[in-house]
Amino acid sequence: MSIEFSGLNELDKNLRKLAVSEKKIRNRAIRKAGEAFAERLERNTPVDRETERKGSHVHMKDDVQISGVNQDGIISVGYGKETHWRVHFAETGTIKQRPQGFIQQTEEEMQDRILEIMQAEIRKGLGL
Template sequence: MSVEGEAEMLANVTRLEVEAPKKARKSINKGAEIFAKHLKDDTPVDSGALASDVKVGAMKSSTGRFEKQVGYSGKSAWRAHFPDKGTKKQRAQNFSIRAQEESRDEILEVYAEEMRLLDD
């Protein structure tokens, strides 16, 4: 997707939030689940504790925009950083970035479908 296409999609997401908040919340829920699945799949297997600790937070709209946090719960969040970003003795695995990249097109398609329904 080009930068222009991305800007247009973000404008459409904003339009969806304003004109159809119920559809926007539905899209955000679907998108959060898609990202959580990819994050779980891309998390390296150690004892399995990190992958099983991927959580999807509650819907928030305090900033005027709907959002959901996806990540590791408090008991594992501090630990996930080390294999993901690396240390002096461990190379970065960048699994959180990989999960974002793998989720991107699927999530954009969810929004695009809701936009098509909005325009019908």
């Protein structure tokens, strides 16, 4: 048995097939991909030097969080309660700040890598 992935839509379709029969394998693959994405997001997240001098807030970089895999095979990677409300200011910009686009950059950088990770984990789990 062999599984070929040609893109995210194909991957999603194959993961849904696996959801019924091989839930543990699917979840492990999704978790590994989520962890890799979170690591890259943490590296790409900017640090506000002004906040750093004041020492009053938690940095977004230090607040990247990963949810568990839900029953539909979805995992969320994002920011915690203390920082989620200010992420969009840095990502999309404000009147006084240029957009930094670090989330979009991370998505673009990791798209192929996530496919590789998931493909490897699924193959490993199925003994291929």
